[in-house]
Structure formats: structure tokens, C-alpha cells
Amino acid sequence: MRGRWLSFAALALVLPACHRTPDGKLDGKATAQPKAFGAGLVEMGGGLQAASVGTVLDQPLVVQVNDAQGSPVKGALVTFRAAGETILTPSSGLTGDDGQLSVTCQLGSSAGRYQILAATTDKSGKSVTLRLEEIALGYQQNLGRQLSDRYCSRCHDPESSAERVSNYDNLTVKPHTFTDGAFLNSVSDTDLAAITTYGGAARSKSAEMPSYGGTLSKTDIEALVAYIRAVASPPYRARGLIYASE
Amino acid sequence: MGLAVERVREMGRKLAALYRFLFGDSVRAFGSLSLILLVLLAVVPAKDYFREWIRIQSQYLKLIRNRGDAATLQRRFQGGLQQVWLPRLGVVDRCTTCHVALREASMADVSLQPFRPHPVIPHSLDQFGCVFCHRGQGAATTVEEAHSSTKAWEQPLLPARYLESSCGQCHQDAPPGTPQLNRGRKLLASYGCVNCHTLLTSSGLSPGGARMKATDDPPELTHIAQKTTREWIFAWLKNPQAYAGSATMPNFELSDADARDISAFLIDQSTPLGPAVEAKPPSSPPGADDPQAGATLYGESFCASCHAAQNAAGILTGGDVGPELTRVGSKVRPEWLLAWLRDPHQLDPNTAMPHYRFNDKQLGLLASFLESKTDSDFTANVHLEAATKEQIEHGRTLVNERGCASCHQINGIKRPDNFAPELTAVGSRPLAKIVFAPGVPYDLSSYLEAKIREPHSFGTAMKMPKFTLATSQVEALVTALLAQTDRGATVPADLRVAGHPESDYQPAGSAGKLMDDLRCFSCHSINGRGGDMAPDLTSEGSSVQRSWLLDFLKNPNTLRPALIRRMPRFNLTDAEAAALTDYIMTVYQTPAFDSASLPASSFTAEDREHGRQLFYSKYACQSCHIVDPNNDKGYIGPTLTVVGVRRTAAWIFHYLKDPQALRPATLEPNQHISGEDARALTAFLMAQTKAPPQQGGKK
Numbered sequence: 040m041r042g043r044w045l046s047f048a049a050l051a052l053v054l055p056a057c058h059r060t061p062d063g064k065l066d067g068k069a070t071a072q073p074k075a076f077g078a079g080l081v082e083m084g085g086g087l088q089a090a091s092v093g094t095v096l097d098q099p100l101v102v103q104v105n106d107a108q109g110s111p112v113k114g115a116l117v118t119f120r121a122a123g124e125t126i127l128t129p130s131s132g133l134t135g136d137d138g139q140l141s142v143t144c145q146l147g148s149s150a151g152r153y154q155i156l157a158a159t160t161d162k163s164g165k166s167v168t169l170r171l172e173e174i175a176l177g178y179q180q181n182l183g184r185q186l187s188d189r190y191c192s193r194c195h196d197p198e199s200s201a202e203r204v205s206n207y208d209n210l211t212v213k214p215h216t217f218t219d220g221a222f223l224n225s226v227s228d229t230d231l232a233a234i235t236t237y238g239g240a241a242r243s244k245s246a247e248m249p250s251y252g253g254t255l256s257k258t259d260i261e262a263l264v265a266y267i268r269a270v271a272s273p274p275y276r277a278r279g280l281i282y283a284s285e
Numbered sequence: 286m287g288l289a290v291e292r293v294r295e296m297g298r299k300l301a302a303l304y305r306f307l308f309g310d311s312v313r314a315f316g317s318l319s320l321i322l323l324v325l326l327a328v329v330p331a332k333d334y335f336r337e338w339i340r341i342q343s344q345y346l347k348l349i350r351n352r353g354d355a356a357t358l359q360r361r362f363q364g365g366l367q368q369v370w371l372p373r374l375g376v377v378d379r380c381t382t383c384h385v386a387l388r389e390a391s392m393a394d395v396s397l398q399p400f401r402p403h404p405v406i407p408h409s410l411d412q413f414g415c416v417f418c419h420r421g422q423g424a425a426t427t428v429e430e431a432h433s434s435t436k437a438w439e440q441p442l443l444p445a446r447y448l449e450s451s452c453g454q455c456h457q458d459a460p461p462g463t464p465q466l467n468r469g470r471k472l473l474a475s476y477g478c479v480n481c482h483t484l485l486t487s488s489g490l491s492p493g494g495a496r497m498k499a500t501d502d503p504p505e506l507t508h509i510a511q512k513t514t515r516e517w518i519f520a521w522l523k524n525p526q527a528y529a530g531s532a533t534m535p536n537f538e539l540s541d542a543d544a545r546d547i548s549a550f551l552i553d554q555s556t557p558l559g560p561a562v563e564a565k566p567p568s569s570p571p572g573a574d575d576p577q578a579g580a581t582l583y584g585e586s587f588c589a590s591c592h593a594a595q596n597a598a599g600i601l602t603g604g605d606v607g608p609e610l611t612r613v614g615s616k617v618r619p620e621w622l623l624a625w626l627r628d629p630h631q632l633d634p635n636t637a638m639p640h641y642r643f644n645d646k647q648l649g650l651l652a653s654f655l656e657s658k659t660d661s662d663f664t665a666n667v668h669l670e671a672a673t674k675e676q677i678e679h680g681r682t683l684v685n686e687r688g689c690a691s692c693h694q695i696n697g698i699k700r701p702d703n704f705a706p707e708l709t710a711v712g713s714r715p716l717a718k719i720v721f722a723p724g725v726p727y728d729l730s731s732y733l734e735a736k737i738r739e740p741h742s743f744g745t746a747m748k749m750p751k752f753t754l755a756t757s758q759v760e761a762l763v764t765a766l767l768a769q770t771d772r773g774a775t776v777p778a779d780l781r782v783a784g785h786p787e788s789d790y791q792p793a794g795s796a797g798k799l800m801d802d803l804r805c806f807s808c809h810s811i812n813g814r815g816g817d818m819a820p821d822l823t824s825e826g827s828s829v830q831r832s833w834l835l836d837f838l839k840n841p842n843t844l845r846p847a848l849i850r851r852m853p854r855f856n857l858t859d860a861e862a863a864a865l866t867d868y869i870m871t872v873y874q875t876p877a878f879d880s881a882s883l884p885a886s887s888f889t890a891e892d893r894e895h896g897r898q899l900f901y902s903k904y905a906c907q908s909c910h911i912v913d914p915n916n917d918k919g920y921i922g923p924t925l926t927v928v929g930v931r932r933t934a935a936w937i938f939h940y941l942k943d944p945q946a947l948r949p950a951t952l953e954p955n956q957h958i959s960g961e962d963a964r965a966l967t968a969f970l971m972a973q974t975k976a977p978p979q980q981g982g983k984k
Contacts, residue, residue: 091465093445095756148445150404151396177404182462190952193921194908201602209918210908238956246905253955254945258407265405277393 071133074114076162077104080169083139087218089174089270091181093124093148099141100127102157102169104134111138120156123147125173127155150177152274174269183266186259187217190251212245220271231264337427338366341383345400354391361389366426369414373777376414378423380431384415407462417772418451419443439716443767446760447730450712453768455776457486457784469765470497472758476533477501480692481705484769486784501533503692505633510555512621516667518548521616526753528616528663529609531593531601535750538741543683549672550680554696558632579654582647590808590818590850591637594658604818604850606637606807614659623652630802639804642856688748705749712770720744733763788813796868803855811873817950818850824875824947828936831870838862875947883934888968896969899962906966912973922953929974938967 085100104115117140118131124147134140147153155171176184187195195214197207207213215222223231230242235255239248251260268275308314333339342364349358367381386392387403387410395401403410416423420443425431432442443451449466459467473479477499484497509518520527522544525534539547583589588610593603595611603609617625624631626648629638643651672680681698688704689695714729721727722742725735735742737759740749754762790812792800800806806815809822825834839862841852857865874880900906909921928937936947941963944953958966 091446091449093448094465094760095446097757145446149396149398149401178462179405181464185461185464190954201600204920206909206919206921209920240903246903247908249904249908249954250956251954253943253957261405 071116071131073116073160074133075112077112077115077134077138077159078107078161078167079105079109080117080157080159080167081105082169082171085141085144086171087174087270087272089176089180089184090146092146092150092175092177095143095145096173099143100155100157100171100173101139101141102171103137103139104159105138113138115159117157117159120158121147121153123149123153125153125155144173146173146175150175150180150269172274176266176269179262179265180269181266182259183262183264183269186255186263187266190255191217191263194247210245210247212247214248217267218270218272220273220275223267224271224273224275228264228268231267232260235260235263338382341399342385345385348395348397348400357391358386358389369411371414374413374417376417376423378414378416379426380415380419380421380423381410382426383428417454418448420451441728444730447764447767450764450767453765454770454773455780456782458782459784460782465761465764466768468758469761469763471500472762473497473765474500476535476752476754477503477692478708478762481688483703483707483709485709486769499692501692502635502637503534505694506551506555506689507694507696508555508558508632510552511558511618513616513618514664515548515552515669515672516664517616518551519544519667519669520664522547528612528660530753531605531609532753535752537687537750545669546672546676546680547683547687547689548669548680549676550678550684551695553672553677553680554698556696576657579650579657582650583654585854586641586651587851587853590853606816606818610655610658612658612660612663614656615661615663617655619652619656622655623648626651637804637807639807639853639855640802641853642858644856647856686748687750708766709769710771710774712767713772730763730767733766734759737762785813790814792868792872794868796864799861799865800868808852819852821948821950822869822873824873824877826870826873827875827878827880828933828940828947829870829931830933831866833931834869835862835866838865877946878935878939880933880935883938883964883967885929885934885971888934888971892965892968893972894969896965896967899966900969903962904956904958904966912970925970925973927974929971932970934967934971937970938963941966 081103083101083103085096085098088096088098090096100119102117104112104117106112111134113134113136115134115138116131117134119127119142120130121127121144126145127142128145129142132140132142144155151174153173153175155173157169157171159167161167193203194206194210195216197205197216199205217223226234234242234244234248236250236252238246238250240246241250255263268277306313307317346359346362349355349362352358362385365382366379367385369376369378369381381387383399384401384403386395386400389402392400392402414423415421420440422431422438422440425438430438446465449463452460452463453466453470456463456466459470473484474497478484479497480499480501480503486495486497521534522537522539523541524536525532526536589603591604591606593601593605593609593611595601601609601611613622621632626641626643628640629636630640684690684695684698685701688701690698690700691704694700711733712729716727716729716732719729719732720743721732722735722739722744725731736749737752737754740747740751791797792811805811805822808816808819810817811822829837838855838857839859841854900912906912907917907919909919911917911919911924912926914924914926940947940953941958942960943955944951945955
């Protein structure tokens with residue numbers, strides 16, 4: 040009995056010491072108390088952004104707490120959790136008048152996908168969670184993105200911007216957007232590189248995809264494939280080692 | 286009391302007995318000393334056994350034991366302290382002792398550090414080692430010492446978001462893989478940082494490095510009273526971004542009194558420019574009753590290619606070569622604006638703005654359109670009384686203190702030398718020499734970030750003004766600054782990649798003068814000099830037919846419907862257009878081929894038909910180009926409906942075979958088109974000479 044008391048005391052001492060913010064400073068502020076409870080948590084924007092490793096994402100992550108009827112709840116507490124060095128500022132907070140909370144996200148320092156968990160509690164104290172994903176681009180993927188913006192996105196991205204008009208609608212065979220993981224994940228690296236290098240016609244695809252082997256280097260095309268893999272949704276999982284059957 | 290004394294005595298007796306037991310006689314003493322020596326000797330290997338890196342290496346071996354590729358990984362694993370030693374670069378990096386799998390691409394699925402493989406980069410790990418790019422202490426053998434800043438070592442690991450700065454130690458050539466570094470360097474020039482700070486880049490061309498030049502072109506203030514009012518200057522000084530969100534002028538956070546005195550001084554030092562600015566505001570120009578006419582002329586002159594303005598929805602659209610024009614009517618005096626539009630070079634010989642040859646009617650329309658772009662709120666609350674002598678003198682002192690003349694030319698004020706600290710080696714600045722503001726983490730990148738973001742948090746006496754920058758811009762600037770290291774300055778010359786040398790090409794004669802007057806180089810590049818907004822004209826004479834060029838210069842029509850920025854109409858006279866055409870046709874010829882070498886008469890109808898098939902099926906050119914506006918829709922490349930009138934056959938032929946050889950920046954992919962195919966395509970394209978009737982308008 041006495042030993043148990045001692046270990047409780049030790050825990051009480053150790054736990055606050057462990058509770059540190061990512062930059063190493065002690066978190067002085069106590070977590071805010073929720074003023075209301077919702078029933079659902081939905082993403083309003085900011086998911087699946089791609090940016091260089093370690094940088095702050097351009098758009099904030101916005102989540103909204105709704106009640107059972109689907110109308111926004113003001114004053115609900117939302118906490119964010121992320122692995123590794125991903126930093127969310129603030130890491131928790133109360134939703135505003137529109138039922139939304141927006142946080143900025145700084146990506147971790149290695150390339151890949153980062154999962155972010157947003158959580159709120161409903162009236163009964165049950166946790167409601169929402170999973171978000173963000174994409175950190177390493178050197179190679181970043182290079183691929185530069186090339187994609189210059190050479191590929193005019194046809195492969197259906198969205199037009201003020202500076203760039205999309206050519207997507209003008210093509211008879213519609214190109215795949217690079218985020219179209221459902222299709223592109225099934226194409227091997229070799230095939231993607233070959234279509235880029237030799238043109239669509241060389242792999243029985245549309246001749247509207249020209250050959251870029253004379254314009255882009257092998258390294259460039261590898262970088263493009265790496266970029267396509269990084270932004271694919273659903274995420275691309277590289278096939279691991281293929282084992283010999285015994 | 287007695288009891289305690291007794292206890293001490295007892296202890297003493299026991300110690301004495303122990304001493305006698307161990308060292309009682311010489312044999313015992315020898316034996317005991319040998320034992321102690323043995324134990325001491327054993328401490329050294331035991332201490333080694335508990336080292337961090339040994340623990341990490343055994344963790345790695347455990348991690349790979351059950352993997353499918355275990356045999357390969359185990360064979361390649363090397364235990365013990367590992368190091369990359371590059372005497373030429375002064376690199377001794379032992380990072381690979383713990384980061385054992387850096388070269389194992391098959392470990393890509395492992396996300397646990399320190400066992401992740403290194404991501405793909407253009408250099409090998411043995412070429413530069415680790416610390417060259419990542420910083421930290423390479424020779425250290427403990428995790429803490431290697432990664433973090435310790436008292437003896439001030440260089441902690443570089444945060445991932447600034448890693449591109451390390452590329453900039455050797456690279457001055459803006460490689461495509463370092464967008465953030467390239468952007469930061471551009472910002473250092475375009476925000477005028479290098480007007481106050483000296484920054485020598487290790488160019489590899491000149492031994493001491495070349496000074497980075499500013500590209501922001503801050504206006505001369507010597508005749509400012511003719512351009513604008515004191516009230517506008519006051520409001521601008523208080524908050525430049527309230528006038529134009531895109532303004533690069535920083536906010537000096539001046540008090541009302543200081544802004545009042547500086548504006549008083551600036552008006553006082555201003556001298557009249559002479560007859561160019563006539564005090565004659567336009568008296569209701571012809572056509573002024575049509576409010577749309579001015580806006581149409583603004584659009585037709587493609588002012589938006591260089592100038593941005595907010596549209597009705599509040600969205601800023603347009604180029605960033607010239608200043609934003611959203612509220613220009615609240616700024617400039619009508620007579621100045623008229624003189625400027627008539628001939629900007631009379632007022633500013635260095636401006637990038639071309640001399641449009643507007644007639645009086647056009648001048649009036651455009652001036653009244655621009656004057657209508659006002660914002661009454663901007664100067665609404667500014668009420669300034671006539672300036673006193675003391676105020677003007679105080680203004681002069683402030684202008685000197687704030688270093689205004691580092692950027693702007695001002696009468697009676699000399700441009701200060703080295704107004705701000707030199708930034709050439711800022712990326713290696715010792716932390717001991719830096720005064721940190723409270724709350725700023727103790728490392729260089731955090732310091733630079735805080736200094737750019739909130740310069741006044743380091744003391745209100747700091748002269749550095751506050752720039753309006755987005756987070757990504759601050760990150761880019763810090764990246765560019767961190768690239769300025771001592772290591773970068775001492776790197777062997779053969780590793781340096783020099784930037785593109787600046788060309789001072791100047792076309793000769795009267796055509797050269799005309800090209801200067803039209804500021805062709807603001808948008809076009811020729812022989813390495815000029816802007817990148819419009820096509821490179823180095824080989825334009827080989828590329829186009831004379832008659833087309835003459836027409837185009839007089840009335841530029843749209844070649845690329847998808848582009849927002851286009852060639853404006855300069856209202857050239859026939860003689861001017863002819864002189865310019867002759868010069869371009871004669872001088873800007875490529876040495877690669879003779880532009881008259883493929884006469885149109887050499888093509889047969891069969892060639893043309895073959896070319897048509899190639900165009901539509903084999904190469905699917907219609908994806909990007911329009912030949913038949915009723916069926917083709919692609920608009921990435923230029924419209925080719927009348928390409929047979931515009932281009933020479935020889936150019937089309939050689940361009941199809943290798944586009945980048947003739948236009949290095951072109952998007953057209955090099956498809957290794959054979960000579961036979963290229964000839965047939967040329968035949969087909971040269972037959973496109975008649976503009977079909979226009980279809981309803983562009984999509």
C-alpha cells in the first residue's frame with residue numbers, strides 16, 4: 040500500500056516535467072476548458088497540402104465542430120496531435136463563432152506523409168477524432184514539383200489560376216491529375232518514367248502526351264515520378280521486397 | 286557522547302586491520318596493488334562498452350535481423366567508429382557511425398532515426414560529407430555534442446526548412462532544386478536589402494566576390510514635390526502598405542511628428558524639373574465623356590503586364606515590374622502624370638517603363654482613367670500645417686539617421702557607405718557576438734528570422750525597418766542569408782558553380798536608341814541581357830518574315846491566347862517600325878542555319894498532306910496549338926493559324942528538330958523529330974497563311 044502511494048507521488052512529479060512544448064519551453068498555460076460539446080468533427084480545409092520538409096504550410100488547417108444536427112458548435116475544445124517534429128500552433132483551442140478552429144502547421148524534417156489527429160469530446164465524454172494528412176517534400180520531390188509546375192501541370196491540372204490557364208479541357212483524352220492515386224499507384228515507376236520519356240504513344244496511351252526524353256534528363260524524370268508518388272491520394276505505398284517462394 | 290567516541294575508535298581499529306590485511310607485508314602490498322591496477326585497466330574498455338554509438342549500432346543489428354534483406358544489410362554493415370574524411374574540405378564527419386543505413390536504399394520503409402537512408406540528392410555522401418550541408422559537429426561521438434549547440438561548438442544542426450542554404454555555399458547559378466534559396470536571393474535584391482547591407486557573393490569570377498545588386502529601383506526624390514503632395518508623403522511614410530499592399534518600401538514605424546518633419550524636408554529639398562512638367566492639367570480631353578474609353582486604352586496598352594491593380598473584387602492582378610496602381614489617383618499630380626505618360630524618360634532616365642507614343646487624346650483618356658483610381662481614405666485624416674524651419678532641419682536629421690539616401694537620391698544628402706552591417710559572412714556569425722532579444726531561441730536561424738520579422742524587438746533604437754513579408758518570404762530570406770558562410774568563401778574554386786554573368790549588351794545605332802526608348806529589354810532578352818517576361822529575341826531575324834514583323838510592330842496582335850501578359854502597342858511611326866524591323870532582320874540572325882535555305886516552292890502537296898497527318902496523329906500538336914480554330918483547341922503554345930506568314934520555313938524545320946537549341950527557355954518538348962518528319966510538318970505549317978473568320982471570342 041505504501042509503495043503504491045510512493046509511485047503515485049513519483050508519477051505526479053514526473054508527468055508535469057515531461058509535459059513540454061515542442062520547442063523545449065515549459066507550457067505555462069493550462070489547457071482551455073470547453074464551453075460546449077459537439078458530436079462531429081469535419082475538415083474544412085488545409086488537408087493534403089504539399090510543401091518542403093520543415094516549412095510552414097501556406098494554408099492553415101481548419102476543422103469545424105458540429106452538433107448532431109450538423110450545425111456548428113461554438114466553444115468546443117479541439118486538440119491536435121502529430122508525430123515527430125510536426126508542430127501545430129496552437130496545439131489545442133476552442134472553436135470560434137463559426138464552429139471552426141484554424142491552426143498553422145509546420146512539417147517535420149523528413150520527406151513523407153504526416154498524419155495529424157484532431158480530437159474533440161462529445162457530451163458523454165466520448166472522443167471524436169478526425170485524421171488529416173499533410174505531405175512533406177524532400178529534395179527530389181521538390182525538384183519534381185518545380186518541373187511539374189513548368190512542364191506538366193498545364194495539362195495535368197484541370198484548375199486554372201490567374202497566371203496560368205489550364206489546357207485540360209482542350210484535350211480529347213483527359214490526362215490523369217498527379218493526385219489520382221487510384222490509377223497512378225497501379226502504374227510502375229518504370230512505366231511512368233517510360234511514358235514521360237517516350238511519350239504516351241510508346242505505351243499505348245494517347246499521343247497527346249508528348250515525349251520529354253529530349254527535354255528532361257533521367258534525373259529530372261525520376262524526380263517527377265518521386266513527386267507523383269508523394270502527392271498521390273490514396274497514398275502510394277512502394278512495394279517492398281518481393282520474397283522468393285520456398 | 287561517549288558512545289559516539291567509542292564508535293569512531295571502533296571504526297579506526299577496523300580500518301587499521303583492513304590496511305594490515307591488504308598492505309601488511311610487501312607480498313600482500315604487491316598483490317593488492319596489482320589487483321587495483323587490473324580493475325583500473327578494466328574501466329577503459331568497460332566505459333567504451335557503454336558508449337552511445339555502440340548501443341545504437343547493436344539496435345540497428347537487432348532492427349535488421351528479421352528483415353527480408355537482412356543478409357545484404359548485415360554484410361554491408363561496418364561496426365566501430367566510422368568517418369568521412371575529406372582533407373581538402375576540412376571535413377571529418379563521424380555521423381555515419383550512428384546513421385549506419387544512409388546508403389541503404391532498401392531501408393526506405395524505415396522511419397526511425399538514426400536508421401533512415403539518405404533521401405536522393407544530386408551529390409554523393411562521400412563527396413561533401415554531412416556537416417557541409419547539415420552543420421552540427423562532425424567529429425563528435427555523442428548524440429548531444431553532434432547535433433546540438435554546446436558551449437564549445439556554436440553550430441547546431443540546421444533546421445530542415447533552411448537546408449537549401451547549404452547548396453548556396455557553392456551554387457550561385459540558381460539550380461532548379463533549390464527554389465527557396467533562389468527566391469530568397471531574389472528577395473534580397475528586390476526588397477533592396479543590399480542597398481543598405483553589403484553582401485558579396487562568392488561568385489568564383491572575381492576573387493573577392495561580387496557585390497549583390499539591388500533590383501528594386503527606388504525612385505529619386507529630388508523632384509518629388511512635382512510628383513505628389515506632402516500629405517501623400519506623410520501617409521505613405523506612416524504606412525506604405527496601406528497605399529499599396531505590394532509595396533516593397535518597409536514600414537519605419539515613424540511617429541506623427543517624425544513623418545511630418547521628413548515630409549516637410551522632402552518637399553523643401555525638391556527642385557523643379559524644368560519644362561517637362563507643364564502646369565497644365567488636361568481640360569476635359571476629347572472622349573472623356575466615355576468612362577469606358579480610358580479603361581479600354583489601359584487594357585489595350587497592356588499596362589497590366591507590368592503594373593498590378595486591385596479589381597472590383599479586391600484581387601490584385603497584373604505584373605510586378607512597375608508600381609501598383611490601385612490608388613494612383615490619390616498619389617500623383619495630374620500634370621506630372623500627363624508628363625510621365627507622354628515620355629517617362631524625361632522624368633526618370635532609368636525607369637523600366639517604355640515610351641509609348643500616345644497622342645493627346647490617348648494621353649487625356651489614360652490620365653483621367655488613372656486619376657479616377659483614388660482612395661479618399663488614404664490621406665483623409667492628414668492635416669499638415671505649413672512647415673517651420675526647425676521641422677525641416679529635424680526632417681533632414683531624420684533622413685540622415687534612417688539612411689533614406691541608401692535607396693533614394695535626395696538633394697543635399699550623400700549616399701551613406703556601409704549604412705548597415707555587412708552580410709557577406711552572416712551565415713557564420715558567432716553567436717557570442719549577437720545580442721538576442723528575449724524569447725528568441727539561441728541559434729542563428731532563429732535570430733535571423735526574428736530580426737527580419739520584428740526588427741524593433743531587438744531595441745527601439747534599431748535602424749532596420751520592418752518589412753511586410755509573408756512567412757514563406759522570411760524563410761526564403763533566412764535561407765539566402767544562411768548560405769553566406771565562411772565555408773562558402775573558402776570552398777575550392779573547382780567546386781563553385783558561378784552564376785550567369787550579367788551581359789551589358791547594347792544594340793547600336795539609331796535602332797539601338799529606339800529599342801532603348803521602347804525599353805525592349807524590360808521584357809525581352811537579347812544576347813544574355815534583359816527580362817524574361819517575353820520571348821528571347823537573340824535569333825528573331827532568322828525566325829520571322831520581314832513583312833510580318835513590320836505589321837506586328839505597328840499593331841501587335843495576340844499570338845498566345847492563354848497569356849495575360851502581352852506585347853503592348855507603342856504607336857510607332859512607319860519609319861520607326863521599318864528601322865526596327867530592318868535592324869532585327871539583319872542583326873539578330875542565328876549562326877545555326879541560313880533562314881532562306883528552305884524555300885516554300887520546294888514543298889509539294891504530298892509533303893503538306895503527310896505533314897497534316899503527322900501534326901494531328903503522330904505528334905498530336907493540336908493538344909497545344911491551334912491550326913484550325915473550328916476544331917483545334919489547345920492553347921499552351923502560340924496559335925498557328927497564320928504561322929506560314931509569320932515564320933521562316935528554315936526556322937520551323939530546325940526548331941522542330943531541337944527547340945531548346947534555338948530557344949533555351951521554350952516549353953516545347955524536344956521530341957527528336959526526324960528530318961523527314963520535320964520537313965513534312967514544315968510544309969504543312971508553311972501552308973497556314975490565311976486567318977479564318979474569327980470565332981465568337983476566346984474561351
